Amino acid sequence: MRTLLILLVLGVCASWVASKPTQEKKDRVHHNKDLSDHKHDDSKDFQYDHEAFLGKEEAKTFDQLTPEESQERLGKIVDKIDSNNDSYVTAPELLAWIKFVHGRFVSEDVDKQMLLYDKNRDGSVSWEEYSNQTYSHLIGEEEFYDVPDKERYRQMLRRDERRFKQADRDGDLIATREEFTAFLHPEEFDYMQDIIVTETIEDIDKNGDGSVDADEYIADMYTPEADEPEPEWVKTERQQFSDHRDLNKDGKMDKSEISHWINPHDYDHADLEAKHLIYESDKDRDDKLTKKEILDNWNMFVGSQATNYGEDLTRRHDEF
Secondary structure (H helix, E strand, C coil), X not given: XXXXXXXXXXXXXXXXXXXXXXXXXCCCCCCCCCCCCCCCCCCCCCHHHHHHHHCHHHHHHHHCCCHHHXXXXXXXXXXXXXXXXXXXXXXXXXXXXXXXXXXXXXXXXXXXXXXXXXXXXCCCEEHHHHHHHHHCCCCCCCCCCCCCCXXXXXXXXXXXXXXXXXXXXXXXXXXXXXXXXXXXXXXXXXXXXXXXXXXXXXXXXXXXXXXXXXHHHHHCCCCCCCCCCCCHHHXXXXXXXXXXXXXXXXXXXXXXXXXXXHCCCCCCHHHHHHHHHHHXXXXXXXXXXXXXXXXXXXXXXXXXXXXXXXXXXHHHHHHC
């Protein structure tokens, strides 16, 4: 077993050395993700709204249903969205639902990681559980004295420990499910933004001055081959650094400027969609929806065989 683990670690280290840096642009910016790949044009179809409300995979399932089945399932979803059971769906409730739907991939990943690290099955993950599972066989002096780049593993351990402590809001070194989610997916939590900035600087800052200059900024995205002309997008990025990244024009990005770069104030697509669905379905203009109002406008929220057929006819008509 010991030999197998050594070979595994050696293989990982070898892959670091042998692999080529990507020649494509690396994007460190944490954008607010759009809710669908479809254009949001209700005059054409409601595919954007369907995927925004249901998620891409669930929208495909609804596309195979009859109108009756689709409306029945929609009614059950409405009951879930109405979190306070007052028979109305408000914009905040609809927003929470849309965020839940599009955050399911995070939830599913956390479920998998909890199974791996929560050894005593108490619904939480301690730092001891996590570090023992992840690092005990990688940096032990006796077991792996001949593993190359051991210091890199120690740096990974220290970095994980710092992030774990940041996510662990009560400081007991035991992460609840929510805290463990913040550890695994810090981009989803406002209170983890500082640690994301710190880690970004550590990744890019090669001269160790605590900031990122133009050459370090470019080197993070692009490593040229011998005699290769610099691509146009690299030249554009150099100009972006000068014009928009280096806000105080001192030739480098500090923590504040890096935060501004990687955490832009994008449109909140989920909030806009929740308000859009309310506006389009709210017949009595009281800024909230009854189940009847939603079901009366069901084809905007969910699809079915019938709506897809109708949308196909519309597209064919537009083509003539």
